[in-house]
Amino acid sequence: MRAIVALLWxxxxxxxxxxxxxxxxxxxxxxxxxxxxxSVGSVVQVGPPDGSGARDFRVAGIxxxxxxxxxxxxxxxxxxxxxxxxxxxxxxxxxxxxxxxxDAINVRLVPGSDPLAFSRDVNARLPGLAARPATDAxxxxxxxxxxERFHLAIAIVTIIASTVFLVALTVMLxxxxxxxxxxxxxxxLPTSRVLVQVLLEGILVAGVGSVFGxxxxxxxxxxxxxxxxxxxxxxxxFVQVTPSVxxxxxxxxxxxxxxxxxxxxxxxxxxxxxxxxxx
Amino acid sequence: MTVLPFAWRSLVRQPxxxxxxxLGVAAVGALLFDMLMLSDGLIVxxxxxxxxxxxxxxxxxxxxxxRAGDRMHDTSATLDAIRRLPQVSTALxxxxxxxxxxxxxxxxxxxxxxxxxxxxxxxxxxxxxxxxTVVTGRDPVGNxxxxxxxxxxxxxxxxxxxxxVVRARCAARDQVLPPARLQVVxxxxxxxxxxxxxxxxxxxxVLDDACAGPTDEADVILAxxxxxxxxxxxxxxxxxxxxxxxxxxxxxxxxxxxxxxxxRQISAVLTVVTLAFALLLITVLLTxxxxxxxxxxxxLRALGFSRGRVVADVLCESxxxxxxxxxxxLPLGAALARGLDSILKTMPGIPGQMYFFVLEPATLGQxxxxxxxxxxxxxxxxxxIVARLPIAATLRDEVLS
Numbered sequence: 001m002r003a004i005v006a007l008l009w010x011x012x013x014x015x016x017x018x019x020x021x022x023x024x025x026x027x028x029x030x031x032x033x034x035x036x037x038x039s040v041g042s043v044v045q046v047g048p049p050d051g052s053g054a055r056d057f058r059v060a061g062i063x064x065x066x067x068x069x070x071x072x073x074x075x076x077x078x079x080x081x082x083x084x085x086x087x088x089x090x091x092x093x094x095x096x097x098x099x100x101x102x103d104a105i106n107v108r109l110v111p112g113s114d115p116l117a118f119s120r121d122v123n124a125r126l127p128g129l130a131a132r133p134a135t136d137a138x139x140x141x142x143x144x145x146x147x148e149r150f151h152l153a154i155a156i157v158t159i160i161a162s163t164v165f166l167v168a169l170t171v172m173l174x175x176x177x178x179x180x181x182x183x184x185x186x187x188x189l190p191t192s193r194v195l196v197q198v199l200l201e202g203i204l205v206a207g208v209g210s211v212f213g214x215x216x217x218x219x220x221x222x223x224x225x226x227x228x229x230x231x232x233x234x235x236x237x238f239v240q241v242t243p244s245v246x247x248x249x250x251x252x253x254x255x256x257x258x259x260x261x262x263x264x265x266x267x268x269x270x271x272x273x274x275x276x277x278x279x
Numbered sequence: 280m281t282v283l284p285f286a287w288r289s290l291v292r293q294p295x296x297x298x299x300x301x302l303g304v305a306a307v308g309a310l311l312f313d314m315l316m317l318s319d320g321l322i323v324x325x326x327x328x329x330x331x332x333x334x335x336x337x338x339x340x341x342x343x344x345x346r347a348g349d350r351m352h353d354t355s356a357t358l359d360a361i362r363r364l365p366q367v368s369t370a371l372x373x374x375x376x377x378x379x380x381x382x383x384x385x386x387x388x389x390x391x392x393x394x395x396x397x398x399x400x401x402x403x404x405x406x407x408x409x410x411x412t413v414v415t416g417r418d419p420v421g422n423x424x425x426x427x428x429x430x431x432x433x434x435x436x437x438x439x440x441x442x443x444v445v446r447a448r449c450a451a452r453d454q455v456l457p458p459a460r461l462q463v464v465x466x467x468x469x470x471x472x473x474x475x476x477x478x479x480x481x482x483x484x485v486l487d488d489a490c491a492g493p494t495d496e497a498d499v500i501l502a503x504x505x506x507x508x509x510x511x512x513x514x515x516x517x518x519x520x521x522x523x524x525x526x527x528x529x530x531x532x533x534x535x536x537x538x539x540x541x542x543r544q545i546s547a548v549l550t551v552v553t554l555a556f557a558l559l560l561i562t563v564l565l566t567x568x569x570x571x572x573x574x575x576x577x578x579l580r581a582l583g584f585s586r587g588r589v590v591a592d593v594l595c596e597s598x599x600x601x602x603x604x605x606x607x608x609l610p611l612g613a614a615l616a617r618g619l620d621s622i623l624k625t626m627p628g629i630p631g632q633m634y635f636f637v638l639e640p641a642t643l644g645q646x647x648x649x650x651x652x653x654x655x656x657x658x659x660x661x662x663x664i665v666a667r668l669p670i671a672a673t674l675r676d677e678v679l680s
Binding site: 149165176 | 295296299300302303306307309310544548549556559560563564567568570571615618619622623625626627628
């Protein structure tokens with residue numbers, strides 16, 4: 001069992017401490033290792049902020065902290081050590097055996113178990129403890145749910161602006177082809193036939209546009225993630241183009257593009273064929 | 280006819296196209312306006328809140344924002360020492376504890392169905408002044424007296440003179456102490472009251488009673504300087520090197536670097552995207568429009584319109600579309616900002632009186648400047664087409680077609 005020690009604990013690099021005979025092992029977060037120039041095998045002193053009870057530890061590994069959205073912008077300086085080592089440092093010397101305390105216990109259930117039923121059982125059997133399924137422990141995700149709604153609102157505004165843009169563009173493009181459409185009508189093609197042609201064109205253009213848009217988003221996904229990961233020194237993914245996101249985009253973009261094209265064409269085709277051909 | 284009215288007539292001739300262009304710019308401009316308001320909104324709003332409290336310096340144990348960090352001990356001695364500093368005008372210590380109140384446990388008449396438990400923050404104050412502004416009623420002076428925020432008054436259905444029965448959690452989140460019966464003597468405005476976390480405040484001894492005993496602890500000590508804020512902060516720091524002392528500017532700087540940086544980044548990204556979008560929209564609109572009127576423009580040149588004049592005409596069309604769209608975007612953006620703000624305000628830990636989107640005179644200037652640049656840049660390519668238009672060849676092609 002390992003415990004995480006917060007950044008409030010003191011860390012001294014190997015050069016500052018005397019080498020112990022066989023110090024116990026700790027894992028050091030990447031950020032702490034970079035700042036303190038630590039590497040595997042270094043000996044560090046870990047202790048509470050007041051320095052009391054500090055002990056030597058050997059760095060057994062450097063780990064990437066689990067990305068935590070609620071700690072965005074804060075470098076995670078942490079070490080992980082065996083719980084008995086932590087308790088040995090923090091418990092008063094005269095503390096009776098069994099008086100140690102921990103903040104939380106993580107439990108992995110056997111496959112097929114019901115986490116909710118288990119937590120109810122623990123709550124009933126052990127008064128004073130609060131057990132809850134890991135899926136309910138996401139209070140820190142609250143701000144990100146809000147941001148999700150904010151981004152959705154921004155996306156809706158962007159879609160509205162894009163729709164206006166698209167309609168303006170199709171109106172102009174269709175208007176440019178009014179003479180061609182007029183001639184097609186004059187040689188006998190019914191309005192529905194012209195509209196089908198426009199529809200097929202619209203599907204083709206919207207499809208190609210969507211593919212291009214997806215390709216652009218895949219390229220920008222990497223750029224944005226790299227920038228923000230560098231900016232916040234985190235392994236968090238800020239943008240992720242998942243298949244469902246891509247599908248949603250296509251399902252919005254293609255019908256929107258086709259509808260705009262057909263609408264603009266229909267407005268044009270309502271006119272008299274002679275007027276369309278400017279005769 | 281001067282250039283602007285002429286450009287106006289060119290646009291009016293194609294109302295559908297022009298309307299769509301203006302609407303597109305309005306939608307994009309509204310988003311741009313909001314992003315500009317968002318970029319500094321939180322900082323401006325936070326500065327306003329900090330200034331409204333009337334204190335210049337915050338003293339905490341660990342430098343964290345309230346409730347996130349450790350508490351200060353020996354508060355009375357520390358507070359007295361800070362107040363004795365010649366540079367300090369006033370100082371007060373505040374301690375926050377989480378509490379809950381049963382609406383039905385109150386003796387007040389409660390509307391039917393309005394029962395249940397509500398979570399609140401109990402704020403104990405020790406010092407010269409108060410961190411709240413009493414709106415109705417009076418400041419609490421007695422042992423059991425508190426002022427409550429309007430949000431708490433509404434949620435708990437308590438008014439002046441009513442009883443508020445609270446159970447405080449002073450030492451730990453799962454601690455529940457025996458209920459304490461408090462009397463509401465005023466409704467007050469708490470500048471840093473969080474959304475969904477109503478507040479009651481009173482003298483520190485009220486909090487001590489609710490916590491079943493004095494602890495002489497505080498989350499924060501607020502101080503105001505007689506003269507130079509930085510010098511006063513330095514004096515407090517020298518007197519109490521173990522504590523974290525920060526001026527309002529330092530608090531804002533810290534928030535700018537860490538807490539609110541995400542909104543600046545997203546605002547910058549979306550500003551660039553919206554501007555690029557607007558640029559593309561206007562360029563395409565003008566280019567297609569110009570391409571459809573090449574014969575007309577060549578005829579005007581043949582009639583004696585100078586090259587500069589027809590180029591200026593295209594530029595004015597761009598300015599008119601962007602100008603009209605930009606004007607419409609202001610009320611549109613303000614309405615959108617209100618909606619987006621209400622979404623973001625549901626984020627936990629945000630004071631109710633803080634706003635993500637804040638309008639400043641500079642924002643209007645930036646919005647106007649960015650749209651002007653967009654209008655000019657968007658017109659460059661169609662202006663080039665018009666400027667290089669061969670008159671005779673274009674007229675001949677027009678006649679042949």
